[in-house]
Amino acid sequence: MLSTSLKSFAHHARYFPLWSALTLARWRPFSSRSRGLGTTFAAVMRWFPPARLRFDREAKRIFPDMNRSDRAKLGQDMGRHMGRTLFEIYHCREFQSQNYRFSISGPGLAALKEAQAAGKGAIIVSGHFGQWEAVRTAIKMHGMESGAIYRPHKNRHYERRILAGIEAGGKPIFPTGRVGTRGLVRHLRTGGIISILLDEKSAEGVSLPFLGIGALTSLSAAQLALKYDLPMIPAYGIRAEDGNGFRVEFEAPIAHTDSVAMTCAFNDSLSARIIANPDQWYWMLRRWGGQTEATLSTYQA
Numbered sequence: 001m002l003s004t005s006l007k008s009f010a011h012h013a014r015y016f017p018l019w020s021a022l023t024l025a026r027w028r029p030f031s032s033r034s035r036g037l038g039t040t041f042a043a044v045m046r047w048f049p050p051a052r053l054r055f056d057r058e059a060k061r062i063f064p065d066m067n068r069s070d071r072a073k074l075g076q077d078m079g080r081h082m083g084r085t086l087f088e089i090y091h092c093r094e095f096q097s098q099n100y101r102f103s104i105s106g107p108g109l110a111a112l113k114e115a116q117a118a119g120k121g122a123i124i125v126s127g128h129f130g131q132w133e134a135v136r137t138a139i140k141m142h143g144m145e146s147g148a149i150y151r152p153h154k155n156r157h158y159e160r161r162i163l164a165g166i167e168a169g170g171k172p173i174f175p176t177g178r179v180g181t182r183g184l185v186r187h188l189r190t191g192g193i194i195s196i197l198l199d200e201k202s203a204e205g206v207s208l209p210f211l212g213i214g215a216l217t218s219l220s221a222a223q224l225a226l227k228y229d230l231p232m233i234p235a236y237g238i239r240a241e242d243g244n245g246f247r248v249e250f251e252a253p254i255a256h257t258d259s260v261a262m263t264c265a266f267n268d269s270l271s272a273r274i275i276a277n278p279d280q281w282y283w284m285l286r287r288w289g290g291q292t293e294a295t296l297s298t299y300q301a
């Protein structure tokens with residue numbers, strides 16, 4: 001009983017700062033509230049040593065020659081982007097109503113529509129880059145809807161809020177694990193669309209080059225695409241310089257070869273996006289924990 005009470009208190013205590021930041025600014029316009037949370041996260045990246053050091057360790061892997069002040073600025077810029085992204089996910093219904101903020105392009109969109117017209121499902125692959133929920137918003141704007149996979153949060157307050165935001169972006173939503181996987185397969189086999197963020201470390205994955213360094217990567221998206229003959233389409237929501245607009249780009253579907261080659265192709269695609277806009281990727285994922293350098297290092301050039 002005591003341990004349950006302590007756990008509940010800890011959940012409240014950890015959620016309170018974010019709840020306060022969101023509640024105190026409710027009267028302000030959407031873009032102002034978004035900027036406000038971005039500024040808060042940038043300050044955390046500057047003044048909170050555990051976050052700053054964790055970012056610095058990861059960034060040094062990829063940018064070993066970057067000087068300390070540039071890395072510090074990159075970390076704060078990342079915090080600013082991620083704070084805005086989190087705010088927009090928490091308020092996804094309002095975010096999706098602002099269609100004028102989106103520009104949508106790329107051959108993958110036509111491939112997605114073609115698959116849907118043929119009654120086939122599709123797999124959208126992306127990462128914690130830019131505003132990843134902008135991709136599902138763009139799909140909705142074209143008369144379709146994409147489900148997603150999410151990893152349940154241990155803190156029930158965060159869980160309730162983040163899940164509500166993700167569900168507003170499109171359904172069905174599948175939790176990680178066996179039950180979620182079964183539902184995901186049924187959804188794809190009946191012509192559904194699913195969006196997967198493929199840049200998290202996967203204990204069951206294989207070590208593949210990501211930003212030039214070996215990282216444990218799940219092959220599941222490519223395996224599903226091959227098994228059910230579905231297009232696997234990389235897509236990204238790149239935040240504009242002013243922070244308010246989004247350029248959603250659907251790349252051409254990855255050619256069906258084998259699961260390793262297809263997943264490597266996605267890693268290459270996302271790596272190129274990160275090198276072009278390193279402040280828009282969430283560097284705090286512990287993507288390379290325990291991994292050794294891979295033979296490919298093209299993205300450090």
